[in-house]
Amino acid sequence: MTHTAPAATFASRHPATGDVLAHYPVHGASETAAAVDRARQAATRWAALxxxxxxxxxxxxxxxxxxxLDSLAESIAAETGKPRQDAQLEVLLTLEQLNWAARNAHRVLRRRRVRAGLVAANQAATVVHRPLGVVGVIGPWNYPVYxxxxxxxxxxxxxxxxxxxxxxxxxGTGLLLAERFAAAVPEHAGLLTVVTGPGSTGEALARSGVDKVAFTGSPGTARKVMAVCAESLTPFLAECGGKDAVVVTADADLDAAADAVVWGAMGNAGQTCAGVERVYVVREAHAELCAKVVERARALPTGPSAEAAYGPLTMPSQTEVVRRHVSAALEAGGRAAFGGVESVAGPHVGPVVLVDVPEDSPAVTEETFGPTVVINSVADVAEAVARANASRYALGAAVFSGGGRAGAAIAARLRAGAVSVNSVLGFAAVPALPFGGSGDSGFGRIHGADGLRAFAAPQSVTVRRFAAPVDLTSFRTPAAAKARAIALARALHRRR
Known part of the structure; x- marks a missing residue:
């Protein structure tokens, strides 16, 4: 649906054709503040339920x-360019997350008793997680629902x-989410509100007095938003992308590894924060894995056809980033096992498989966010782990090994927030697992119990059950009695 264009508007366009899909208002500071005020009123009623x-x-x-689901997937596909079935899968995974959060919030956040300890034995101690109030969410374009x-x-x-x-x-996808919420829960108007616009609207939201900002985007933009939040000490959660690595051992199932690498690297045109961008495979399996990856990449239907395995790059400026990474890798001595600079033409980028790229190349150190992958050989697993951990990103990773237990042991050595063994992105489909990273991948966690606690504040409460035999928190207690109590507690701690 095309919106009537007010004075300050921007256009949403189809990434492949450039055709205008709709016009939306550019919300400034006053409109954003009004949205937050409405949300705060709704929050009071919602929290009381x-x-x-x-x-x-x-x-x-x-x-x-x-x-x-179909109409939501159509909106996703139109605005991002991804195939309709990929958009449907995104919505399905979203339903899983929403279902888990709704069904587990009370269990995770409800009041619970904790042990008071020796010194406070006369106190009953509990902790409960209370709502923050209003949360500002700045969403990404690559998975605009999930x-x-x-x-x-x-x-x-x-x-x-x-x-x-x-x-x-x-x-449009963000507005559709809110419209469907209003249809399902009409009695709580204002509880989920959308403001639209460019980065200035996000800045206005960060300055609006919300009680927390949850951001997904590039590390550079995260730093800018975080600096704004710091002015008012507004808590900040950041998910800033990754440069995820896959470690492949000599005894791994190379067919399974190759299939997963191609899907993880090329799916959604490589525009996945936890997608595969680097592969470290032990030397004796390197040539065979490369051949299997190339075979699968070559078989992918690409381009503007409806049968394409993935769509165009959503953001026009990303094409130049991908071209620069591929070009620099080849100039530095890397080899294109499939595709090359010529694959990066227009919004539809063909698969590119790069081999033996120097570790200081942008294709290894920077987030490419395109349908490319670097496959480098290593002497052993120790070198693979060291190279995987050398990145300034630390979001996700994967391990392919002949045994699940051995793979899990390797996973434990990786500096990543989430690791899949003998699959890629397996953690993304498990709503009970927390998701997030460190370094340039950001901080904080969404999903799972940690994700619920990220949007709540713990409140600790003690209730005195009886008078303590010796009150250590009263000026009226004789010094000698305090000394005896302290000596007794010290002796007990020495024995434990």
Whole structure:
């Protein structure tokens, strides 16, 4: 649906054709502040509801999204360019996340008793996680439903209201999410609100007085948003992409590894924060794995056809980034086992498989975000782990090994927030697992119990059950009595 264009608007365009899909308003500071004010009023009512009632509302929204899966997928496909089936899978994974958050929020966040310890034995101690209030979510364009839902759904389940600022490349999809929420839960108007616009709208949201900002995007933009949040000490959660590595041992199933590498590197045109960008394979298996990867990459239908395995690059400027990485890798002595610079023409980029690229090349050190992969040989697993860990990114990783237990042991040595063994991105389909990274991949976690706690504040409460035999927190207690109590406690600690 095309929106009537007010004075300040921007256009959403199809990434392959450049055709205008719709016009949307550029929301400034005043409009964003008004959205936050409405959300704060809604948050008070939402937080006061019994947990079971919030769960019921969120599950109603989930059913609404399941009913409109096709129309939501169509919006995703139109704004990102990804194949419709990929968009449908994104929505399906989103439903899994929302379902888990709704059904587990009370269990994770409810009041629970904790041991008071020896000195405070007369106190009953509990902790409960309370809503923050209003959460600002700045979403990405590559997975405009699945990724922000890791913040939206979990923040709502924790009892907060949400103001979403979707990417300027996918505003219609963000608005559709909120429209479906309003249809499912009409009595809570303002609880999920959308503001649209470029980076200035995101800055306005960070300055609006929200109680936390959850951001997904590049490390450079994250630093800018975080600096704004720092002015008011607004808590900040950042998911900033990755340069994920795959470690392949000599005894690995190379067919399975090759299939996973191609899917992980080329799926969504390589525009996946936890996608495969680097592969380190032990020397004796390197040639065979490369051949199998090339065979599968060559078989991928690409280009503007409806049968293409993946779509165009969503953001026009990304084409030059991909071209620069491929060109620099070849100039530095790397070899193109398949494709090359000529594959990077226009929004539809063909698969590129690079081999033995120097470790200081941008194709190894910087996030490429295109359908390319670097496969380098290493002497052994120790070298593979060292190279994988050398990146300034630390989001996801994968290990392919002949045995699951051996693979898990290698996974434990990787500096990554999430690791899959004998698959790629396996963790993305398990809603109970936390997701996030460190370094230039950001900090904080979404999904799982950690994701729920990320949008809640713990409150500790003690209730005195009886008077302590010796009150150590009173000026009226004789010094000699305090000394005896301290000596007794010290003796007990020495014995334990």
């Amino acid at each position: 019994p947990a079971a009632r919030r769960r019921s509302h969120l599950l109603a929204w989930k059913r609404e999204l399941a009913d409109c 990724t922000p839902m890791g913040s939206i759904g979990y923040a709502l389940a924790a009892g907060n209201a949400v103001v979403l600022k979707p990417s300027e490349y996918t505003p």
